[in-house]
Amino acid sequence: MLSRKLTMRFYRQSGTDLAKGLIGKVLVHRIEGIDLRGRIVETEAYLGPEDLASHSSRGRTKRTEVMFGPAGHAYVYFIYGMYEMFNIVAGRTGQAHAVLIRAAEPLDGWTADLSGPGKLARAFRITRADNGIDLTGDKLFLLGAPNDRPELAVTKRVGVEYARHWKDAPLRFFDARSPAVSKPRSL
């Protein structure tokens, strides 16, 4: 089956629906004529300013600016002094929904450990230089996978214990059959 590039229309779903919908899709980074490719197996949804776990809950700042923009763009930020995190803006413009890509399975015989958001971004060579780029372009983009039928599982998000009543929200999604999912498979 021919895989088509995901469109703006697809990215305009709510953060929750996009996070679910991205499981099984293929992430591609075209770099120096080589395509790095991985099958996404784990995501988390962040639901805008009211979501206390989302960076957008602190309002619109230089860092969070792209999250408030149109869907289908990369939001990449730096954390813990050494990791980049790759997110995809979702929903309607101004809604500031986003999906964190947490894990993937490497394709094409690529041997890389993509089990965790820090490791994934590093292996895919995604950095803050990619912040704000349009994911319907030819550099960094996603492909559909028509025959891929992941077994969807849900838990609370990782590392958001500070987020008060949002900390236990069931917004982490993963393919229950994938060995590449990062640590916890239940609450």
Add this chain to the structure above:
DNA sequence: GCGTCGATGGCA
């Protein structure tokens, strides 16, 4: 196989 902890820098 667990829990704990240090690295390391941008951000509000």
Add this chain to the structure above:
DNA sequence: GCCATCGACGCG
């Protein structure tokens, strides 16, 4: 001071 993390280390 706090982090949407990771890997090294100590335990027994």
